[in-house]
Amino acid sequence: MLVERLTAQLLAGERADDAVGVAERLLAVQAQDPRGARLAVRARATTGTAVDVDRALTEERTLLVSWLNRGTLHLVRREDYPWLHALTAPRLMRGNARRLADEGVSAGTADRAVRIIERALIRDGALTRAQLSHEIDAGGVKLQGQGMVHVLLLASLQGLIVRGPVVDRQQAFVLVRDWLGTQAPVDRDRALAELARRYLAGHGPAQDRDLARWSGLSLRDARAGLAAIAGELRERPDGLLDLGGRTASGSLPAPVLLGAFDPLLLGWDGRDWVLGAHRQEIVLGGIFRPFALVDGRAAATWSVRAGELILKPFAKLRSADRAALAADGEEVKRHMGRRLPRT
Numbered sequence: 001m002l003v004e005r006l007t008a009q010l011l012a013g014e015r016a017d018d019a020v021g022v023a024e025r026l027l028a029v030q031a032q033d034p035r036g037a038r039l040a041v042r043a044r045a046t047t048g049t050a051v052d053v054d055r056a057l058t059e060e061r062t063l064l065v066s067w068l069n070r071g072t073l074h075l076v077r078r079e080d081y082p083w084l085h086a087l088t089a090p091r092l093m094r095g096n097a098r099r100l101a102d103e104g105v106s107a108g109t110a111d112r113a114v115r116i117i118e119r120a121l122i123r124d125g126a127l128t129r130a131q132l133s134h135e136i137d138a139g140g141v142k143l144q145g146q147g148m149v150h151v152l153l154l155a156s157l158q159g160l161i162v163r164g165p166v167v168d169r170q171q172a173f174v175l176v177r178d179w180l181g182t183q184a185p186v187d188r189d190r191a192l193a194e195l196a197r198r199y200l201a202g203h204g205p206a207q208d209r210d211l212a213r214w215s216g217l218s219l220r221d222a223r224a225g226l227a228a229i230a231g232e233l234r235e236r237p238d239g240l241l242d243l244g245g246r247t248a249s250g251s252l253p254a255p256v257l258l259g260a261f262d263p264l265l266l267g268w269d270g271r272d273w274v275l276g277a278h279r280q281e282i283v284l285g286g287i288f289r290p291f292a293l294v295d296g297r298a299a300a301t302w303s304v305r306a307g308e309l310i311l312k313p314f315a316k317l318r319s320a321d322r323a324a325l326a327a328d329g330e331e332v333k334r335h336m337g338r339r340l341p342r343t
Contacts, residue, residue: 001205001240002273002296004248008204009264010044011293012253018048020062020077026202027195028074028084030261031065034171035336037075039259039290042335050336058165061179065163065171067156070216071095073163078180080198081162086186087195088216089157096153103147113141113151118160118175126165126172159183189228196225197232197243203267205240210268252296255324257309257332261288274298278314294321304333 006012009026016022019041023029026044031037038050056063061078068074068084071092076084100110116139117132127135133148143151152173155161164174176183199211212222226233226241234244258264265271265288275282275298282289282298292300292311299321300313309329311322 001238003250003252004205004242005203005273006253006264006296007248008200008202009267010202011256011264012251012296013248015044015046018045019053019056021045023063023075023077023080026263027080027198028069028076029263030072030266031075032073033260036260036262036288036290037065038336039257039332040262042332043256043258043262049334054166057171058167061164064179067092067153069214071153081180082183083186083191083194085159087188087191087221089159091216091218092153092157096150096157099150100147100154103143103145103150105143105147105151109141110151110154112139113143114155114158114160116141117151117155117173121161121173121175121178125178126167126174128167128170128172130170132173189224192221192225193228194225196222197229200233200241200243202263204242205236205238206242206268207240213269214267253293255292255294255299255321255328257290257292257302257325257328259290262291264293281312281314292325294325300325302329304329307333 003012010016010022016025022041022044029037029040038053041048041053053063057065063075064078064081065073065075066081066085068076068088097107113136116136120127120132120135129148129152132152133143136143136148136151152161159176161173162176162179163171164179165172195215196211199214200206203210203214208219208222208226211226212219215222232244233241235241264274265283271279271283274296278298281301282291289301290303291298292302294300294317298314299317300311302312302325303310309326311325317325
């Protein structure tokens, strides 16, 4: 199972050509941490840097970021956004309304703020969160605490906005209809089938509960999607499902540094298969720390301070592995290239 999942994740065997290829395989890459999303791409693509990710977001419009799946920000291909949004946004609306109420924002006030956002983006094009906050305040709507975040989430769930171009180190918001064009209706049954197929492409072997956990959909929906592609699946002796006709790389990956919120920790119902006894060192509440993968399993946490790679191994590392991680640390610094967008 270990090598198969690492191969599906593009961490063993062949990598993707670029950031778009990574998003195609993984379908949705957690992106509330801009650095973490770019490091996830780095570990899985043969070419490209953080600058190339920004270009795909800004100039090529091949990638975008929006609140999808479990209600967190995800990096996806533009062609996958419409059906993923149609599947996952409805389940998030109730929680959004509750959080707005907790922040003292009534339904009427939230609607007024969303209309201000729409008018500002029609008038000015791409705007940052700070600029939209100024527009809302100038429009007479006062938002406190996390009210602004949840108003932006509401506009996103309504299919009005996405995060598109990087402007002054910030990912700006744009109107979906301006950035992506008119969105065609989505057939839900076909979308569930595509979800199951693409999930397994990037996460198989897995089970229905893994798909439900990753997507934020119900177990019933996960099972419906898998049933729709039953002819494409094979069931393993351990009961896990995978797409038929594909093979694993046959070998574990070289030691590699993975960033915060790496997809390897977020795609299944459990993490023991990769974290073992080290969950507490990496997963702290809702925070997922950067970690080093050695022999296909978590072996250390890491950070870069004053240009130096700081490793904190869980056990003594072999000298060859430590050297490989040091070399990868230089690659990480080269890959990032420049200061990153802020959230």
